[in-house]
Amino acid sequence: MKLLLDENLSWRMVNKLGVVFPEVVHVTSLNISQPASDISIWDFAKKNGYTIVSKDDDFEKIVLLRKAPPKLLFLKTYNLNTEKLVNLIIANNIKIKEFINSDENDIFEIFGE
Template identity: 70%
Template structure:
C-alpha cells in the first residue's frame, strides 16, 4: 500500500510509517512544481497509485468531485501532535489496508477521540 503524505503533515512521519506501508512519500518530495498544489498532488497520486493522507478538507472536496482513485485518508484530528497522528495511523493500519483494498468508499475519515 502506497501513501502520499500531504504537505500539512510532517515529512518526519515517513520513517515511522515505512515498516507498515509499501511506499511512503511526502508531497514536498514529488517531482512537480513546488510548493505543490492540491490538484497537482491529487494528479500525481492518481498517476502513480498512491492513497493520499491529509488533514486538508480541500482533498475531500476534490475526491468527492473527481472520484477515486486516488483514495483519501482524511485525518479529522484538529491539533493532534505528529506523534499522536502516527500512533492513530498505526493503531488503525488494518482498517486502512482494508479501505485501500476495497472499492466501497473513496474517503476514510480517521478521528481522534
C-alpha cells in the same frame, strides 16, 4: 499500500509510518513544483497509484467531485502532534489497508483528539 502525505503533515512521519506502510512518501520529495497545489498532488497520486493522506478538507471536496482514484485517508484530528498522528495511523493500519483494497469507499476518515 502506497501513501502520499500532504504538505500539512510532517515529512518526519515517513520513516515512522514506513514500518507499517513501506511505500510512504511526503509530497515535498516529489518531482512536482513546490509548494504543490492540491490538483498537482491529486494528479500525481492518480497517475502513480497512491492514496492521499491529509488533514485538508479541500481533498475531500476534490474526491467528491472527481471520484477515486486516488482515495483519501482524511485525518480529522485537530491539533495532534506528529507522534500522535503516526500512532493513530498505525493503530488503524488494518482498517486503512482494508479501505485501500476495497472498491466500496473513496474516503476513509480517522478521528482523534
